[in-house]
Structures are given as structure tokens and as C-alpha cells.
Amino acid sequence: MSLIEIKNVVKYYKLGNEKNYALDHISLNVEEGEIIVILGPSGSGKTTLLNCMSGLEKVTSGKIMYDGKDICKYSDHKITKFRKKNIGFIFQTYNLLENLNVYENVLVGANLGNRKVDIDDILETVSLKRHKKKMMYQLSGGEQQRVSIARALAKNAKVMFCDEPTGALDEKTGKKVLEALVDANEKYKTTMIIITHNPGIQYIGDKIVRLNSGKIVSVEENKNKINPKDIPWG
Numbered sequence: 001m002s003l004i005e006i007k008n009v010v011k012y013y014k015l016g017n018e019k020n021y022a023l024d025h026i027s028l029n030v031e032e033g034e035i036i037v038i039l040g041p042s043g044s045g046k047t048t049l050l051n052c053m054s055g056l057e058k059v060t061s062g063k064i065m066y067d068g069k070d071i072c073k074y075s076d077h078k079i080t081k082f083r084k085k086n087i088g089f090i091f092q093t094y095n096l097l098e099n100l101n102v103y104e105n106v107l108v109g110a111n112l113g114n115r116k117v118d119i120d121d122i123l124e125t126v127s128l129k130r131h132k133k134k135m136m137y138q139l140s141g142g143e144q145q146r147v148s149i150a151r152a153l154a155k156n157a158k159v160m161f162c163d164e165p166t167g168a169l170d171e172k173t174g175k176k177v178l179e180a181l182v183d184a185n186e187k188y189k190t191t192m193i194i195i196t197h198n199p200g201i202q203y204i205g206d207k208i209v210r211l212n213s214g215k216i217v218s219v220e221e222n223k224n225k226i227n228p229k230d231i232p233w234g
């Protein structure tokens with residue numbers, strides 16, 4: 001059995017009388033400890049897929065099974081508990097706590113997790129150590145993105161969903177962040193699902209999934225994984 005089995009998932013949004021299909025019959029298996037990279041143009045359903053897979057959004061129909069249990073059937077309370085226990089998330093829109101500083105935001109992540117982590121160490125990884133006392137409004141977009149990444153790394157969850165984790169970062173910082181993700185994958189067998197616009201990032205994945213217009217166009221096994229340091233950027 002795969003860790004996650006997505007079966008025939010449909011998600012549409014109603015606009016007046018029209019149905020706008022964000023996900024149009026998606027099926028996909030995710031194995032434990034795997035890195036999956038999802039590529040696709042803007043509007044192809046990447047964020048919707050991630051949100052549904054992680055139980056953040058409800059599907060219109062279909063199943064999302066974790067270890068054989070369909071999380072689409074869970075109550076709100078049960079899904080919140082499930083997410084808290086199993087899921088880490090790097091949001092495209094950061095979702096940081098504005099009235100906490102950098103260190104405290106990352107501490108929130110660490111407190112949700114069940115492993116002891118060194119927050120200064122994580123801040124070092126994302127090059128934010130010297131900003132640790134700053135509030136969110138004092139940070140650039142890229143710095144906020146790194147706080148969001150640090151928070152997810154601190155939680156050290158079983159499955160980590162990353163929505164364009166390097167979208168606001170330059171090559172050097174972006175590669176450092178990807179190294180941290182790959183490191184977590186190797187050290188803790190963290191299952192990673194990474195969305196990106198950057199085609200170079202596909203080469204760090206075990207599996208490469210292409211989306212277009214809410215449909216999976218292809219699923220490819222990547223036999224030649226490369227180190228984030230060596231990927232072509234941009």
C-alpha cells in the first residue's frame with residue numbers, strides 16, 4: 001500500500017452556473033519517503049491539489065487515502081488533529097503570525113512537532129539567524145518565505161507539502177533551502193511534495209508529475225536524482 005493514494009479526485013468551483021474544474025479526475029500514489037515534484041503552468045491546479053491532499057480543502061468527489069484511510073470522510077475536528085500530527089506545509093502566501101518575531105514563528109512550528117529541534121540551527125540553514133528578533137513587517141518577501149520554510153522544518157512532520165518554496169528566493173538561497181528539504185528527506189524519511197515553476201527543481205525528485213488544466217499529463221520516475229547544488233536555475 002502506498003502512503004497516500006489519490007483516487008479520482010475532482011474539485012470544482014462554481015462561478016454562477018458554470019463549473020470551473022480546478023482538479024479534473026486526478027489519481028496519484030505517493031510512497032513513503034519519496035520526493036514528488038509537481039510542475040505545471042499557473043492556474044493548472046497545483047495549489048488546489050496540495051491543499052486537497054493535505055486536508056486543508058475539501059474535494060468535490062474522490063478519495064484521498066493515508067495508510068488506507070480516506071481523510072475526505074474525516075470531520076473538521078478529526079482532520080485538524082490529523083494535520084497537526086502528520087502534515088507540514090510551506091504556503092505560497094507564507095501565512096505567518098504577524099505579532100510574533102522570526103524566532104517565535106519558528107518556535108510555533110517546533111512546538112507542533114514531536115522531535116526536539118535546534119531553532120538557531122534551522123534559522124542558520126535558511127540564513128535568518130541575524131534577523132531572529134525581527135517582526136514580519138520588517139522582512140522582505142523572500143525573508144518571510146524563509147521564515148515559513150524554517151517553521152515547517154522545525155515541525156519536522158511526516159509529510160511535507162511545499163507550495164513554490166523557492167518562488168521568492170535567489171539561486172543561492174533557493175538552493176540552500178532545497179538542500180535543507182532533501183536533508184530532511186534523507187535524515188527522517190520525510191515524504192515531500194514540492195510544487196514549482198522552476199523546471200530545474202524537478203531533478204531533485206524521485207517522481208515528476210506534470211499538471212495542466214486540472215489533469216495529470218504525465219508521471220515520470222527520475223532515476224538520476226541530482227544534488228540541489230547542481231541543478232540549473234531559472
Ligand SMILES: Nc1ncnc2c1ncn2[C@@H]1O[C@H](COP(=O)(O)OP(=O)(O)O)[C@@H](O)[C@H]1O
Binds near residue numbers: 022040048
Ligand atoms: N477559491 C477559489 N474560487 C474559485 N476558483 C478558484 C479558487 N481557487 C482556485 N481557483 C481556480 O482553480 C484553478 C486552479 O488554481 P490553482 O490551484 O491556484 O492553480 P496553480 O496553483 O497551479 O496556479 C484556477 O483556474 C483558479 O482560478
Ligand SMILES: [Mg+2]
Binds near residue numbers: 047048092
Ligand atoms: Mg499556486
